[in-house]
Amino acid sequence: MEPDLTVQLGPLRLTNPVMPASGTFGFGLEYASLVDLRQLGALVVKSVTLHPTRGNPPPRLCETPAGILNAIGLMNPGVEVFIRDKMPLLEPLGVPIIVNIAGRAQAEYAELAARLDGVPGVSALEVNISCPNVKEGGMAFGADPQTAALVTRSVRQATRLPIIVKLSPNVTDISVIARAVEAEGADALSLINTLTGLVIDVEKRRPVLGNTTGGLAGPAIRPVAVHLVWRVARAVRLPIIGMGGITSASDALQFILAGASAVAVGTQNFVQPKAMLEVLEGIKEYMIRHGVARVQDIVGQLQV
Amino acid sequence: MQQHIGRVVVNSEIAPGYSLVTVHLPVVAAAARPGQFVHVKAGGGYYPLLRRPISIHRVDREQGLVYLLVEVRGPGTSWLAFQGGGTPLDIIGPLGTGFPRPSTERAVMVGGGVGMAPLVFLAEEMVHYGIEVDFLLGARSELQLLQREFLTGIGAAVQVATDDGSCGHHGRVTDLLPPMLAKGKEVTVYACGPRPMLKTVAELAAGVGVPCWLSLEEFMACGVGACRGCVTATRGNDEQVTYKDVCTDGPVFAAGEVVFFNGA
Ligand SMILES: Cc1cc2nc3c(=O)[nH]c(=O)nc-3n(C[C@H](O)[C@H](O)[C@H](O)COP(=O)(O)OP(=O)(O)OC[C@H]3O[C@@H](n4cnc5c(N)ncnc54)[C@H](O)[C@@H]3O)c2cc1C
Ligand SMILES: Cc1cc2nc3c(=O)[nH]c(=O)nc-3n(C[C@H](O)[C@H](O)[C@H](O)COP(=O)(O)O)c2cc1C
Ligand code: FES
Numbered sequence: 001m002e003p004d005l006t007v008q009l010g011p012l013r014l015t016n017p018v019m020p021a022s023g024t025f026g027f028g029l030e031y032a033s034l035v036d037l038r039q040l041g042a043l044v045v046k047s048v049t050l051h052p053t054r055g056n057p058p059p060r061l062c063e064t065p066a067g068i069l070n071a072i073g074l075m076n077p078g079v080e081v082f083i084r085d086k087m088p089l090l091e092p093l094g095v096p097i098i099v100n101i102a103g104r105a106q107a108e109y110a111e112l113a114a115r116l117d118g119v120p121g122v123s124a125l126e127v128n129i130s131c132p133n134v135k136e137g138g139m140a141f142g143a144d145p146q147t148a149a150l151v152t153r154s155v156r157q158a159t160r161l162p163i164i165v166k167l168s169p170n171v172t173d174i175s176v177i178a179r180a181v182e183a184e185g186a187d188a189l190s191l192i193n194t195l196t197g198l199v200i201d202v203e204k205r206r207p208v209l210g211n212t213t214g215g216l217a218g219p220a221i222r223p224v225a226v227h228l229v230w231r232v233a234r235a236v237r238l239p240i241i242g243m244g245g246i247t248s249a250s251d252a253l254q255f256i257l258a259g260a261s262a263v264a265v266g267t268q269n270f271v272q273p274k275a276m277l278e279v280l281e282g283i284k285e286y287m288i289r290h291g292v293a294r295v296q297d298i299v300g301q302l303q304v
Numbered sequence: 305m306q307q308h309i310g311r312v313v314v315n316s317e318i319a320p321g322y323s324l325v326t327v328h329l330p331v332v333a334a335a336a337r338p339g340q341f342v343h344v345k346a347g348g349g350y351y352p353l354l355r356r357p358i359s360i361h362r363v364d365r366e367q368g369l370v371y372l373l374v375e376v377r378g379p380g381t382s383w384l385a386f387q388g389g390g391t392p393l394d395i396i397g398p399l400g401t402g403f404p405r406p407s408t409e410r411a412v413m414v415g416g417g418v419g420m421a422p423l424v425f426l427a428e429e430m431v432h433y434g435i436e437v438d439f440l441l442g443a444r445s446e447l448q449l450l451q452r453e454f455l456t457g458i459g460a461a462v463q464v465a466t467d468d469g470s471c472g473h474h475g476r477v478t479d480l481l482p483p484m485l486a487k488g489k490e491v492t493v494y495a496c497g498p499r500p501m502l503k504t505v506a507e508l509a510a511g512v513g514v515p516c517w518l519s520l521e522e523f524m525a526c527g528v529g530a531c532r533g534c535v536t537a538t539r540g541n542d543e544q545v546t547y548k549d550v551c552t553d554g555p556v557f558a559a560g561e562v563v564f565f566n567g568a
Contacts, residue, residue, distance in 0.1 A: 026530030034307055034396070034528075046532075055547055061523045061533035066350040068525060075532040075547065219350050270354055270525040271345065273307065273396070 003287035004294040005280075007041065007262050009239045010187030012124050012162040014096060014262065016041040017295055018252070018280045021243045021266030022100035022126060022166070023047060023072065024217075027086045028093075034273040039280065041262060043095050045086070047102040047128050050112055052078035056133060057210035062199055067218030067245075068267055069197050071133040071211035074102050079112055083119055091121030098164065100126040101155075102134070106141075109151050113158035125161050127151065127186075130168030130193035132215045142168040142193075145180035152184035164241065167191040167232070169221075174228050175235035182236045190241035190264065191232060192225045218267040219245040226254050233259020233300055247275065249282020256283075259300040305399055305528065308332060312391045313369065319448050322418065323374045323385035324361070330368030332397050336360045338426035339402030339519055339556045342370070343527035345394040346383040356380035357524050357551070359422035359496075360398060373450065375418035399527050400555050403517055406492035411435050412484045413460075414505050416442045416477055416497025420450055422519055423496055431459050438463070438484055442477025442497065446470040478504040485512045493517070499564070506559035516559035522550040529553075537563035 005016040019042040025031060028043045037043060055075025062069050076082070082099075090097050099122055103109035109127060116122050129142035129151055141151050148165070155163055165181045167174055169192040178189055194215025199208045207213070225244025233240055242260025245267070246252050252263040268275040283295065292298055310329035318324045332342065343355040362371040376382045387393070403426050411430050413423040420441055427437045437460040443449045445468045455462050463480050464472030473480055478501055485491065485508060495505040496519035509516035522534040529552035538548045538561045545563055548554065 024526075024531065026526070026528075030526070030528045030530040033305055046530075055532060055535065058535050058537070058547070059523055060535060061525055061531075063352060063354055063523075066353060068354065070525070070531075070533060072532050075535070218353060267353070267525075270527075270531065 001293070003284050003292065005284065007295065009164065009241070009261060010162050012096065012187070014041040016280055017256070017262035017283070018276050019044050019098070019241070019262065019264050020269055020276060021264040022128065024266040024269045027090065029086070029089055031269070031273055035277065037093050038095055039277055040095055042098050042123070043090065043093070044098040044100060044126060044264060046076055047074045047100045047131065048076050048079045048082045048112070049074055049102050050079055050108045052076070052081065059208060059210055062208045064197070064199060064216065065220060067216050067220035069199050069209060069214040069216050070194070071209045071214035073133050073211065074131060079115055083115070087119055087121050096123035097121050098124045098126050100128050100166070102128040102131055106151055106154050110154040110158040113155040113161070117159040117161055122161065124164060125155065125159065126164040126166050126190060127155055128166050128193070130166050132168070132170060132194060132196045132213070133211055142177065143171050145176050148177050149180040149184045152181045152186050156185040162187040164188040164190050166193055168193050169224060169228055170196050175231055178232045178236045182238050186238060188239045188241065189232060189236065190243065192221070192228050192244045195221055195224065217245070219247055221245050222251060226258050229255055229260050230258040230302065246279065249279050249286060252279045252283060253286060256295070256299055257302045259302070261296065261299050305397060306331065307394070307396050309392045310370065310395055312387050312389055312393060314389050315385070315387055319450060321376045322448070322450060323376070325372040325374055325384060325387070327370045327372065327393055327395070328368055329370040329395065332360070332395070333363040333365050333368050333370050336363050336370070336398040337402035338429050339422050340398040340400045341422070341555065342372070342395045342397030343399055343524070344384065346380040352378070352380040352383070354525055355396065355527060356384070357527060358384070360425055361421040362425050362428065373418060373421040396527060400551060401553070403494055403519070403556050406430070406435060406515070408490040408492045408515070409435060410438070410491045412438045412440065412481070412491050412493050414440045414477060414481060414493065414495040414497065414501070416501040417448070418450070419497030419519070421496070423494060424451055424455065426494060427455060427460050428458055437461065440465070440477050440480045440484070442466070442501070444468065476504070477501065478508065481505065481508050485509070485514060490514070495519070502562070503564040506562065506564070509559055517556050518559050518562060519555045520550050520557060520562070521555065524551055527551045539563050
């Protein structure tokens with residue numbers, strides 16, 4: 001029997017639990033010749049902002065042990081261009097499109113949410129309150145429970161779309177933030193965004209990245225991410241999209257067992273564009289091998 | 305652009321620290337334009353993690369071969385340099401926009417170090433179309449002068465500069481450029497190499513108003529325009545600085561568009 005891979009993220013139903021992590025798969029279209037986009041559970045696009053955003057000075061990337069440090073700075077063409085140029089190409093794919101939004105102020109999140117409400121093809125919003133690479137907004141909203149709650153509330157009031165709030169690991173207690181966001185009507189949570197890091201060129205005595213600091217992603221952060229998903233899953237009732245260093249089905253299954261209903265592949269897309277499809281196949285194979293009928297049955301089934 | 309598995313046919317060290325890797329990759333060989341690159345996964349594990357961008361040095365369309373000229377610098381390039389015949393390479397490509405054809409009858413190429421790699425493909429094509437090619441080749445010393453005989457063999461007029469004076473002009477390869485630009489004939493300049501070299505080439509070409517194209521390098525993650533990690537600062541007609549992707553808008557840019565800073 002074909003395993004049942006469907007996932008329910010609040011009001012949002014996905015045919016399978018695998019999607020890209022925002023910012024690691026562009027608008028999806030860049031990868032159209034390498035990956036069959038229609039097979040994804042959802043397509044999460046790069047953060048969009050109210051106005052076009054130029055991003056940080058280069059260098060924006062460097063490789064670290066089993067990871068990468070990045071400071072892109074939310075470079076994107078702005079929500080109007082996104083709606084005009086990208087959505088008409090994304091909508092016909094028939095895959096749920098999750099638009100990641102980032103604001104510099106609380107009001108911008110609300111404005112973005114209102115603007116995207118009703119745009120054909122947009123299935124949900126992912127609210128990025130956790131970008132470590134911008135001076136205004138970003139992680140500042142995700143580091144404090146009150147501000148996280150306020151942003152969630154204003155987005156909730158501005159749209160009928162399902163809202164997924166993306167959490168930062170750069171906080172003292174992530175479950176406090178998760179509960180604050182849950183109380184304001186978020187439909188789901190996604191975690192983790194990148195961990196703030198610094199790499200130094202010792203010859204030049206300067207930071208390698210143009211932005212000085214960046215966000216660490218990739219296999220290096222996976223155990224941290226699995227742990228945080230496990231903690232948050234026990235603190236809230238909301239469904240979770242787990243991410244951080246997923247390269248294979250067995251990595252993804254760690255997140256699912258820790259309590260994630262769905263998973264997102266990030267850095268590995270750069271390495272192996274077919275990674276998401278391999279993760280999906282591997283989850284199916286695991287389910288058959290372990291006699292699991294529905295993927296939802298193993299969510300949070302970690303035995304301790 | 306597609307993902308391919310290509311087998312290494314032969315791999316030979318052509319100079320100390322430089323390997324010429326011949327890969328059987330018929331689809332890429334057929335489609336590639338000079339100036340494009342491939343994104344190669346070095347090894348199967350987490351070290352190195354990301355793919356590495358390598359220029360298409362030459363192609364042999366009849367035999368379906370792609371040649372990569374690799375300078376050993378770190379884990380990725382050293383892995384590539386030591387793969388023997390038969391090794392499968394996981395490659396995405398061809399990527400990027402190549403060099404535009406010149407509208408002039410003469411082309412001058414300036415290649416610094418391994419930056420000469422993509423210019424060889426271009427030089428071969430230019431010669432094929434009956435364009436005269438001057439190739440200015442720079443290296444640290446005589447031992448590191450790459451593909452000199454090959455270039456002479458295809459009919460390019462090669463001039464050499466070495467940092468230590470062991471061969472040709474003792475000094476920078478860009479010292480050889482002004483006389484090329486003064487000859488009176490119309491020329492187009494193409495350059496690839498370290499950024500300070502490119503800055504000098506851009507200034508010299510701008511000084512005499514000849515068209516000039518530069519191939520840039522940046523750290524890359526995706527290679528396909530998705531991550532926005534590989535940008536370089538450019539300036540358009542409106543004088544506004546914007547960041548463009550080296551992987552898809554480039555790696556080749558009009559010299560006048562590239563913004564250089566103090567450290568180049
Ligand atoms: C479009 C393009 C074409 C290229 N073509 C060639 C080629 O034909 N032959 C060749 O030998 N090399 C080429 N390079 C450079 C090559 O990609 C880097 O040398 C390589 O990625 C280094 O990887 P590594 O693991 O060996 O070393 P790392 O340990 O990753 O780096 C070693 C040193 O190289 C620098 N470096 C790393 N990545 C890059 C990069 N992408 N661009 C510039 N410097 C970098 C680092 O700052 C470090 O100092 C090209 C780069 C680009 C962007
Ligand atoms: C190059 C790069 C760009 C990113 N851009 C965004 C972004 O625009 N918005 C966002 O919410 N997260 C962004 N992220 C974070 C990822 O979505 C993800 O949370 C993080 O990388 C962890 O997953 P990974 O380890 O699988 O990459 C980015 C990550 C990387 C590596
Ligand atoms: S390497 Fe990702 S946009 Fe160029």
